[in-house]
Amino acid sequence: MNTILQYILVQRAKNKLKSEKNVAKRQLVKEIRVGHVELMHALKEILFIAIGVGAAGFGLKGFLLPNNFIDGGATGVSLLIQVKSNISLGILLLLVNIPFILLGAKTISGKFAIRSIFAILALAIVVHFVPYPIITSDKLLIAVFGGFFLGLGIGMAMRGGSVIDGTEVLAIYLSRKWHMTIGDILLLINILIFSAGAYLLSIETALYAILTYLAAAKTVNYVVDGVEEYIGVTIISPKNEEIRVMLTEKMGRACTVYSGKGGYAKDGTARISTEIIYTVMTRLELARLSTEIDKIDKNAFIVMGVIKDIRGGMIKKKPLK
Template sequence: MKQKTMFIIRILLIIIGAFITAYGLESILIPNNVSDGGVTGISIVSSTLLNLPLGILIGILNIPFVWLGYKQIGKKFAFLSIIGILSLSIFTSIMHNIPTIIEGDSLLVTVVGGVIIGFGMGLALRNGGALDGIDMLAVLLSRKLPFGTSDLILFLNSFVFILVSTVFGLKGAILSSIAYFIASKVIHIIEEGFSGSKTFKIISSNHETLITEIQTKLGRYCTYSVITASDMQTQLTEVTCLINRLEEQKLKEIINTVDPKAYIAIYETADYHVGNIKKEDVH
């Protein structure tokens, strides 16, 4: 019952995150010809060029990326992301004609807009869902290319802002990139380093089951070693696992289910090379 309650709370927080993001887009960024990055940015440009509702485009363009999330991370992540993306689509449609709260001041627009959408997206990500599919594409490409997820997100968004410049001009593209940069930093603060890969070191009395669950539900291989406690007598087993930023919440759930008393240390991982240890599809 407690798990169901927590899951419902997470859904509500993702919906709130989508509401906040939609408000930042419709009341600040879009009226000032400033875009977001990722699939949302592509949707904004497409909406302007084709004169189609932004909410519908956000929902449609994110469909293939939700499938990637399902394949790479699992059903729960895909389900929560669908809720987040649909909520963002609905809220942007509802708020389309709301009053603009900031006009003309480019610095204020980028800072306030970036903070608001960053807070909304960070809130969704912290609770296991995503509001934009470009992160999922970056995760997939990181398996094939010798680059980290964060580097690929930045690389993919560079093309988005080139596209933005064709509609909002060079100034609009520059302001959009600044707003996106600010938003990414806010997400980082909310998620405590959510913008990169992470290494989990887990000391568990049930390491065999834990490794099996991680491999089955996340498609991740782990390493483990026997260590000795400081009393020089107690033998313990330490499991090490490298994950991407979208998998953190799910890995924590796996650990809590298998061994709630496990010791966990989490490290930021600036760079890595997968070698022969590659992630498998979970479906």
């Protein structure tokens, strides 16, 4: 570990433990490890968001914006208003997304909302100030590659635990109120946006917008396996009780604990018994979960599986702490 980084982590750990008397060396080492995990995960998330902002800015200014194209979601609404009003797209991205970010603070978490605000602010600055080159005027290429880079940006921002298009947050919220999947709600929202595009601009523009949206959606799915999907997480670790407490008390998530045995054992030796933890989360919560598990056990065995939709339980009712 870098000497300067190590010094910073040691001082951070000492400051956090200074209220405790007779701090054991093991406590200090554990706190240093926790700080290191938090820092590494934060840097990774910042990198993902930065790549996402750059890619989305390129898709908007290199393809869509110069040719008066629109997309779905909050970005599509911003583009549609920009085409009709000539207000700066950077300002519109902020104004249109603010209500969704406030909703995200309630639906997902405050940290998620803060990251998303910074991501959208960075995108607005990039769109306003960075002179991206205009790549092509061919409408088909604009729709396909503009959608691809925009989808890449949205997907990478999600990998960093934030969004740069707030309609996903609205869809998550409404899915908890209605008996519909998030994907169905996103489809309805975008149908309204494309219908408005057909009325205000032209049917041809709306058709190209649908193509742009499909390209973006497929790219997002490729990058993050779909925001509309829940993820079932199975965790096997000798520190299963600490992980269970973290899930239920720190993250506010329900989980199921069941007994299991290791399948590998030499002849004549007993197989190791352990408790296995199973929980379900949305894709946007996985970055936080990964950070918290690494703090407890970096060698934990984790299996994740995509779940299209769920019913019952607490996941659709209780926001992440």
